[in-house]
Amino acid sequence: DAGVIQSPRHEVTEMGQEVTLRCKPISGHNSLFWYRQTMMRGLELLIYFNNNVPIDDSGMPEDRFSAKMPNASFSTLKIQPSEPRDSAVYFCASTPTGELFFGEGSRLTVL
Amino acid sequence: QKEVEQNSGPLSVPEGAIASLNCTYSDRVSQSFFWYRQYSGKSPELIMSIYSNGDKEDGRFTAQLNKASQYVSLLIRDSQPSDSATYLCAVNKGTGRRALTFGSGTRLQVQP
Numbered sequence: 701d702a703g704v705i706q707s708p709r710h711e712v713t714e715m716g717q718e719v720t721l722r723c724k725p726i727s728g729h730n731s732l733f734w735y736r737q738t739m740m741r742g743l744e745l746l747i748y749f750n751n752n753v754p755i756d757d758s759g760m761p762e763d764r765f766s767a768k769m770p771n772a773s774f775s776t777l778k779i780q781p782s783e784p785r786d787s788a789v790y791f792c793a794s795t796p797t798g799e800l801f802f803g804e805g806s807r808l809t810v811l
Numbered sequence: 812q813k814e815v816e817q818n819s820g821p822l823s824v825p826e827g828a829i830a831s832l833n834c835t836y837s838d839r840v841s842q843s844f845f846w847y848r849q850y851s852g853k854s855p856e857l858i859m860s861i862y863s864n865g866d867k868e869d870g871r872f873t874a875q876l877n878k879a880s881q882y883v884s885l886l887i888r889d890s891q892p893s894d895s896a897t898y899l900c901a902v903n904k905g906t907g908r909r910a911l912t913f914g915s916g917t918r919l920q921v922q923p
Binding site for chain 1: 843845853854855856857860899901903909910911912913914915916
């Protein structure tokens with residue numbers, strides 16, 4: 701069975717550029733989560749969706765971040781404009797019942 | 812006070828020994844508890860879940876939960892060098908599909 705699929709795996713961009721991260725959850729999982737991991741702050745929740753509806757976006761740092769889930773099999777996390785402090789690994793995870801299954805992550809470097 | 816607290820380590824144990832990893836949480840309404848293993852440069856991988864007080868065993872792993880003390884632990888028996896990783900404790904405040912709050916992780920080193 702395919703797991704959570706994220707793209708791109710690595711992204712290097714310059715400050716001010718738009719970044720779009722993509723996620724395909726495991727089929728049949730109705731909840732999708734975006735987390736960010738840094739050495740300083742660990743694994744932080746950014747936003748999560750239940751049945752494609754955003755439930756909690758209190759972890760989204762500021763208006764530069766936005767996330768969408770247009771259907772059950774696809775979600776995007778967009779950063780516009782990007783800043784060096786956004787450099788981190790961004791994980792997408794999905795679940796049917798509670799335990800999260802993570803994708804391999806997107807490592808973002810903003811120069 | 813952090814919602815989920817773990818000692819960052821590193822916790823160093825010799826091969827074949829028992830590794831004991833601990834986690835405390837602050838919110839008494841928490842109902843579901845998880846342990847994840849994360850190798851360097853990789854994504855977190857679910858090892859164990861526990862929902863009720865007591866012990867739950869799965870192979871070399873035992874999760875222990877004490878809701879009165881707001882304490883969760885993970886025991887790894889017969890530790891192997893391949894167990895060297897960061898172990899993340901995660902807590903779900905309710906049942907169903909809600910976000911997990913993660914601790915900062917404990918780095919385990921198993922010495923051959």
